[in-house]
Amino acid sequence: MRSGTIALSVMLIAGIVAALAIGDVMVSPADLWRGLWTREGPGALTLWVIRGPRVVTAIAVGALLGLSGALLQSLLRNPLASPDLLGFNPGAGLAIIAATSFGIAWPAPLLAAGGGIAAAVVLVALTWRPGHSTSTLTLILVGLGVGFTAAALSSFLILALPASQALEAQRWLSGSLAARSWAQAGQVWALGAVLAVILATQVRSLKLMELGEDLAAGLGLRVERARWGLVMMAVLLAAAAVAAAGPVPFIALMAAPLGAALTGARTPAARLLAAAAAGAAICVLADLVARAAIPGVQLPVGVMTGILGAPYLLWRLSREMERGGL
C-alpha cells in the first residue's frame, strides 16, 4: 500500500472515531470500544443511539457523493463537474420538498432519483444542439442555472408549508444529518450497496471510455449507451445521498481530486474507491465540525461543506486559469 492510501484510510478512521467521541458529551475511544462490544457503559449510548446512526449515515452520504462526482468528472473530463454544480442535487431536493408540500408520501430515494433525473433531462434538453457538441463549460453554466431554478422553487414551496415543517425543511435543504435513526442509516447503506454493485459492472466501460471514444468503440464498446448509463449512475448515486441528508453541497466536487491526490490512484476502479473514501472522510469531518465546533449550536452539515468547499472551488478555478483551461 502506498503511503497516501494509508493516509486516506487513517484520515477516514480517525474522522469516524473523532466524530463518535467528540460532542457536548465527550466519550473516550476506550469507552466507545467497550460500548461497542458490551452495549453497556457511557460509550454504548453514544455509539448505539446518539452519534452512531448519524456517523454511519454520514459515511454513506459522503461516499455516494464522492462516487457521483468522480464519475461525472471523469466522463466530462473536467474537475468542475459535480452533481451539485450541474443541478442534479438541487433537482433531487426540489422533488422531495415538492412531495412534502403536496402531501405525497412516496419514499424519499424514489423522489430524489426522479428529481435528479428530471434535472439531468432538462439540462440535456436545454444544451442539446443537433450536430454540435456542447462544451463542458456551457453544460456547467446551464446546470448552475437549472440548480438556481430548482433551489428557487424549493424555497417557494417551503413558504407554503406550515411554520412547524418550514424550519425543518429549511434545515434539510441546506443539508443536514441531525437526528438520524438506524433505519435511515440502513436505507442509505442498502441503496448504496446496490448502486455500488451496478457501478462495479460499469467500471470496464469507464476504463475504455478513458482511452478515447474512437478507441473505445473500436474495442467493442457501445459508447453512447455506456455514457448514458454512467451519467444515470452518477445521478442515482447523488440522489441516494440527497434522500438521506438533503442536497449537501461541494462534497462531490472535492472528493475525487482529494482521493486521487492522496492515493495517486490511476485505474478507474482505484480512483472511484479513493473518491468514495475521501467523500466519506470529508462528510464525517464536516459534520463533526458543524456539530461540535461551537458548544450548544448544531449547524447543518451543508453549511460547513459550503464554508469548506467554496474556497476549494475558488482555488480550483485559479489553478484551471493558470493552466489556461478557462
Added chain:
Amino acid sequence: MVVATLLVVACALTLGVGARGVGPAELWRILTAFDPSDPAHLTVASIRLPRLVAGLVAGAALGMAGTVMQALTRNPLADPGLLGVSAGAAFSVVLGSLLLGRADTGIVTALVFPGAAIAAGMVFALGGGLRGDVGAVRLTLAGAAMNALLISLVAALVLLRSESLEVYRFWVTGSLAQAGQRPLLAMGLVVAATAFLGLVLAPVIETLSLGAAMARGLGTRLMRAQAGALFLVTVLTGAAVAVAGPIAFLGLMVPPLARRITGHNLRAELVVAAAIGATILLFADTIGRLLLAPAEVRVGVMTALMGGPVFIWIARGLKGGWRA
C-alpha cells in the same frame, strides 16, 4: 414611455393591492387628502408606503448595479446577487451585529458598504479582473463560489444566534416586508447620489466594455475606470441590501431589457435600468404578496423564480465571442 407607465402602475399596485384592497380613486384621495382617522389610509401610509420606497430604492439600485457590473466584466451573467456582493454586505451586517451585540439601522448602514466592497473586489480579482481579462465562466463560477461561501457563513452566524426563521430568511433571501425598520431615507439619498456619479462616469465605464486593450487604446486609465465601476457596484448593492436584504437575479434580468430600449449607450441605459429594476421588483413583490395570501412570498424568492430561467437562457447563448 412604456417603462414609465409600467413603473407608475407598479407603484399603484404596491400601494393598492393587499389584504385590504384600495382602489385607484381611494389612492388618489390618500395622496391628496390624507385622513389619519381612516384605517385604509393608515395602512397605506404606514405599511405600504415604506414598502414602495424600499422597492424603488432597492430595485433602482440593483438595476443600475447589474448594468455597471455587466459593462465592467463584459459578462452577461454578472449580477451583484449571484456574484456574492450582496451576500458580502449581508455577511458583514450579520457578523457586525453579532460582535457588537446590537442590530440597529446604524450598524446596518455602517457595515453594508465595507462588506459589499470586499466581496466585489475579491470576486473581481478572483474572476481574473486584475489581468484585464474576465472570462464569463470563470467569473460566474468564482462568484457562485463566493456567494455559496458567504451565504453559508451568514446561515452559520444566524443559526448561531438562534434567531428566528424570519431573520434568517431576511439575510439569506431579501424581502421588502420589514421596510418600515430599514434606513430608507439615508439609502435613498445614497442611491440618488451614486446614480448621479454613475451618469458622470458612464462614458469611462463604457470604454471598459470594449475590452482592456481597446480601452487602453482610447486613453482610458484602466485601473481608475475599474475602480470607479467597482465603487458604483459596491455602493448601489450595499444600499439595496440595507433596505431589502440580498436579492439575486434582478441585476441579471434588467440590463438586457434596458439595452433593448436604449441601444448601446450606458448613460441612457443606467436611467432605464433604474426604472426597470424598480418596476420588476415592485411587480415581483406584489405578486409575491398575492400568490400564497395570506402568507407572503419574499421578493428575493420571486426574483429567483423569474431569474433562474433567464440565467439559463443567457448561459445557453454564451459562445464564441465570450472567451470560455
